[in-house]
Amino acid sequence: MNTPTTKETSLRTAVREFPSNVWSSIFRHPLPSNDLERSQTSFTNFFLHLHPVKVHRNTLRPIYTMGLGLMSLFLFLILVVTGILLMFYYVPSTTQAYDRMLDLRGTVAFGLFLRNMHRWSAHGMVALVFLHMCRVFFTGAYKKPREFNWVLGVVLLLVTLFLSFTGYLLPWDQLAFWAITVGTSIAGYAPLVGGQIKFLLLGDTTVGQEALLRFYVLHVAVLPAVMVLLVAVHFWRIRKDGGLSRPETASAKADAGVVQIRIEPGKRTFGLQGFVRGPFTKIGNVPDDTVYSWPHLLVAELFVFVLTVSVILLVSLAFHAPLEQPVNVMHPPNPAKAPWYFLGLQEMVSYSAFWGGIGVPTVMVVLLFLTPYIDRGQKGVGRWFARERLLANTIFLSLVILNVIFIIIGTFFRGPNWTFVSPF
Amino acid sequence: MPLAVESRKVKATAEGQMPRRRLLAWLSSVGLFGSAVLAVISDLVFFKPRVTYSPSARFGIGKPDDFPPGTRIAREVDRVCIVRDGNRMAAISTTCTHLGCIVSISDTGFACPCHGSHYDQDGTVTGGPAPKPLPWFKVSLAPNGELEVDKNSQIEPGTYFTV
Numbered sequence: 001m002n003t004p005t006t007k008e009t010s011l012r013t014a015v016r017e018f019p020s021n022v023w024s025s026i027f028r029h030p031l032p033s034n035d036l037e038r039s040q041t042s043f044t045n046f047f048l049h050l051h052p053v054k055v056h057r058n059t060l061r062p063i064y065t066m067g068l069g070l071m072s073l074f075l076f077l078i079l080v081v082t083g084i085l086l087m088f089y090y091v092p093s094t095t096q097a098y099d100r101m102l103d104l105r106g107t108v109a110f111g112l113f114l115r116n117m118h119r120w121s122a123h124g125m126v127a128l129v130f131l132h133m134c135r136v137f138f139t140g141a142y143k144k145p146r147e148f149n150w151v152l153g154v155v156l157l158l159v160t161l162f163l164s165f166t167g168y169l170l171p172w173d174q175l176a177f178w179a180i181t182v183g184t185s186i187a188g189y190a191p192l193v194g195g196q197i198k199f200l201l202l203g204d205t206t207v208g209q210e211a212l213l214r215f216y217v218l219h220v221a222v223l224p225a226v227m228v229l230l231v232a233v234h235f236w237r238i239r240k241d242g243g244l245s246r247p248e249t250a251s252a253k254a255d256a257g258v259v260q261i262r263i264e265p266g267k268r269t270f271g272l273q274g275f276v277r278g279p280f281t282k283i284g285n286v287p288d289d290t291v292y293s294w295p296h297l298l299v300a301e302l303f304v305f306v307l308t309v310s311v312i313l314l315v316s317l318a319f320h321a322p323l324e325q326p327v328n329v330m331h332p333p334n335p336a337k338a339p340w341y342f343l344g345l346q347e348m349v350s351y352s353a354f355w356g357g358i359g360v361p362t363v364m365v366v367l368l369f370l371t372p373y374i375d376r377g378q379k380g381v382g383r384w385f386a387r388e389r390l391l392a393n394t395i396f397l398s399l400v401i402l403n404v405i406f407i408i409i410g411t412f413f414r415g416p417n418w419t420f421v422s423p424f
Numbered sequence: 425m426p427l428a429v430e431s432r433k434v435k436a437t438a439e440g441q442m443p444r445r446r447l448l449a450w451l452s453s454v455g456l457f458g459s460a461v462l463a464v465i466s467d468l469v470f471f472k473p474r475v476t477y478s479p480s481a482r483f484g485i486g487k488p489d490d491f492p493p494g495t496r497i498a499r500e501v502d503r504v505c506i507v508r509d510g511n512r513m514a515a516i517s518t519t520c521t522h523l524g525c526i527v528s529i530s531d532t533g534f535a536c537p538c539h540g541s542h543y544d545q546d547g548t549v550t551g552g553p554a555p556k557p558l559p560w561f562k563v564s565l566a567p568n569g570e571l572e573v574d575k576n577s578q579i580e581p582g583t584y585f586t587v
Contacts, residue, residue: 178525182538185524200468204476330500332525334537350539350553353522417540 038292054290058246067304068132074308075125082118092216094209097172098326119321122164126341129160140381141245147372149237154368166219173324178336180207186357247382334416343410481575488587512584515573516547521556
């Protein structure tokens with residue numbers, strides 16, 4: 001193939017090699033059969049160069065990461081694809097939006113199914129991003145040098161919540177209207193600028209066409225753009241921070257006769273790039289516990305992808321996305337309930353609008369942002385529920401349980417006029 | 425090492441010029457940063473509509489005779505409750521001060537279906553999470569003999585308009 005030739009290529013050779021030379025111009029390397037080619041897959045393919053050439057064996061343990069972050073990413077991709085398709089039939093108008101929902105259900109081919117997929121993926125993404133955060137906390141994976149990636153993760157959680165909030169407003173059913181009404185009223189309780197924020201969000205003094213248009217633009221353009229950018233930085237930093245945090249293994253300790261090379265945390269890079277640029281070469285000196293990304297990491301990712309897509313397809317076949325009555329600005333549904341993940345917030349709001357809607361959530365978010373800068377011990381990283389992190393894990397777990405309790409109360413124990421009812 | 429020596433030399437020979445260079449750099453940074461701030465502010469101005477399309481906050485509700493003494497009618501579209509007590513009239517908001525739901529008229533005053541706030545006949549909070557009483561709006565008599573409610577001007581609760 002690569003033999004240098006002095007004579008002109010004849011037309012006959014050009015014809016004979018035609019399809020394969022197109023293929024080799026696109027994919028510079030054939031399917032890998034040795035380690036050099038395995039590293040070249042990650043190097044020379046645009047879509048694979050996000051991956052390191054080699055990954056540590058321990059980061060591939062399913063029980064360690066549970067693939068939660070990756071599942072969130074795949075759900076986001078499903079949301080982008082189904083969302084763009086839904087945009088072809090949706091009109092952000094208070095008079096048309098609801099009719100378009102009925103059209104999706106009744107006349108558009110696969111319309112109902114696409115809406116189901118979009119809605120259930122959104123619910124799944126909120127849940128999985130939250131669980132991913134819990135995983136990172138309970139394994140201490142936000143410790144130095146990964147503090148800032150945790151902060152980015154908290155921002156991504158907030159963007160996910162805001163995307164889902166702006167999303168369920170768009171059908172312009174009863175849930176949508178009263179969720180905007182309540183949501184922007186909560187924003188109005190913010191000190192000093194609350195009224196201004198509310199007016200900017202609604203684009204008007206009352207909830208109507210302007211508000212729908214604003215939330216639509218936020219949902220389909222602004223927030224996804226922010227999300228894509230931050231996800232890219234989030235992934236980039238995984239590698240710059242030295243790969244995923246990982247459980248230690250006994251075998252990683254060097255043999256007595258081997259010269260140890262100091263490896264600074266955070267500067268450890270693998271493969272050719274590290275060889276060229278990094279100050280530390282570890283070839284042959286440190287016991288190597290890494291495997292090639294191709295095929296080990298890629299197969300794991302493919303498995304998570306197939307799992308995620310299959311679950312969403314099955315759920316969308318079995319359950320229909322909720323759609324309430326068309327908007328009636330005179331009569332809020334009684335009780336007017338948000339989707340499950342906001343019911344904890346709604347329960348808190350029913351005690352005090354300011355403390356439940358602004359005060360407590362702000363304190364929680366600030367605490368989340370500061371977590372890696374407060375909890376700075378380096379012990380117990382890479383292990384689930386490490387004994388050394390008992391205090392931090394207990395505090396975090398209590399807050400998670402508290403949130404779940406509030407969600408359960410809001411979901412099952414609240415009836416008309418938000419009075420306490422028993423579901424039994 | 426040679427680099428450091430060189431730079432020190434430059435600093436020494438060009439002692440008089442460096443502050444000017446630094447000043448220019450400083451000024452241009454201020455300029456760039458200032459433009460960024462201005463851009464953000466102009467965005468905020470852009471997002472704040474100067475004209476809104478919602479119905480006017482001042483609207484006529486009909487002649488005083490349309491409301492016999494003892495009337496309590498909720499005008500759902502306008503979100504006000506028109507009260508007539510003898511020859512005194514008032515317009516009380518029916519938007520819950522908690523989170524903006526519409527309160528309905530109950531036996532004891534007003535009740536909110538969303539989070540269970542209760543108000544008495546004058547809109548004073550009697551229970552639930554509502555932080556403030558229901559506001560009262562200014563009622564006036566227009567030249568054409570119709571009553572007019574202005575939702576932009578809130579008045580002290582208990583201030584009636586005498587017809």
